[in-house]
Amino acid sequence: MTDKPPVVALTHLGKTYKGxxxxxxxxxxxxxxxxxxxxxxxxxxxxxxxxxxxxxLMMGFAVPDAGEVRFHGNIQKFAEPRPNTGYLPESFKPNPHLTVKEYILFHCGLSGISKSRAAQEADTLLGHVGMDIFAHRKISDLSKGMGQRVGLAQAFVGNPDLLILDEPTSGLDPVGRSEMIDFLIAQKQAGKTIFFCSHILSEVERVCDRIGILVKGELRLLDTRDVLLEQTDSKDLDEVFKKEVLCAQS
Ligand SMILES: Nc1ncnc2c1ncn2[C@@H]1O[C@H](COP(=O)(O)OP(=O)(O)OP(=O)(O)O)[C@@H](O)[C@H]1O
Ligand SMILES: [Mg+2]
Structure with missing residues (x-):
């Protein structure tokens, strides 16, 4: 019997931009x-x-200078749709002319969900992110945090097995952040695989099985919280983070 390949694997990825x-x-x-x-x-x-x-690079929106991206063991090319993956971009800008529900229904359609199921799917997802009460508000009239919640609902349309989220709690108030982390934990309990980046150490600590620390394009550490503390002889994640950032700058 062979071991299953990881859901996502990045190997020796390098990327430069023209400045x-x-x-x-x-x-x-x-x-x-x-x-x-x-x-x-x-x-x-x-x-x-x-x-x-x-x-x-993981999502195929940019071409790496070196290395490769695999999903379930299969090489993924630039611009190739990733299988069964929900994605929240860093700068999420939905169509401002639609209402919240229309926007989610639109994405349900893109995911191949039938019209008869889409209304229920949209209501459920908007409920999960606390936006059911604003379902008929126009996107252009939402606050930043409300927009972010819609972005999260959009990432979960079609019940993808893998979620790739760029700062999922950005713009949310503390209660909203906590609710969102609870939602991600529930998703993990339902068997989902999640990769996300964040600036908020406490939420990463609460939800993640493993935590990576990237500084100046280099992955300096990646392990469980406890191993990171032990490896760096630190009392908490904040100390680990500061040490790695300082070390990379010296
Ligand atoms: N399109 C681009 N053209 C030129 N430089 C870029 C481009 N996109 C990113 N960069 C540069 O690449 C580096 C990494 O940027 P990136 O957006 O990946 O960082 P980040 O960790 O997501 O930062 P943040 O926490 O602010 O979102 C930065 O120096 C940035 O200025
Ligand atoms: Mg970023």
Whole structure:
């Protein structure tokens, strides 16, 4: 019997961008890690560390300079739709002319959900993210946090097995953040695999099986919280994070 390949595996990924005045910005260097079935992996890193770039490469929205991306053992190319995957981009901008429910129904249609099931699916998802009471409000009239909740609902349309979320709690108030983390935990309990990046150490700590720390495009650590504390002789994740950022700058 062979072991199942990981849900996602990144191998030796590198990415540079063209900066101003012909400079080269190195966004990722030799990034390798995998996410196993049913795992929640969170990636922490300061602004500009390369988190969104890693997610874009994972999703096929950018071409790596080096390395490869595999889903379930299969190489994934640039712009190739990822199988059974829900995605929340960093800058989520839904169509402002639709109402919240119309927007989710639209995505239900894209996911191949029949019209008869779509209304129920939309109501359920909007309930999960606390947006059922605003179902008929226009997207253009939502606050930032409300928009983010709609983005999360959109990522869960079609009940995907894998969720890739770029700062899922960005813009949410503390209660909303906590609710969202509870929702992600419930998703894990239902067997989902989740990869997300965040700036909020406490939520990563609460929800993740393993935590990665990315600084200046390099994955410095990736392990369970307890192993990270032990490896770096730290009392909490905040200390681990600060040590790694300082070390990368020195
Ligand atoms: N399209 C682009 N063109 C040029 N440089 C880019 C581009 N996208 C990202 N970068 C640069 O690549 C590096 C990594 O950016 P990235 O957006 O991946 O970081 P991040 O960790 O997601 O940051 P944040 O926490 O602020 O979202 C940064 O130096 C950024 O300026
Ligand atoms: Mg980002």
């Amino acid at each position: 101003k005045k012909k400079t080269i910005v190195t966004a990722l260097k030799d990034l390798s890690f995998s996410v196993a079935q049913g795992e929640i992996v969170g990636l922490l890193g300061p602004n500009g560390a390369g988190k969104t770039t890693a997610i874009k």
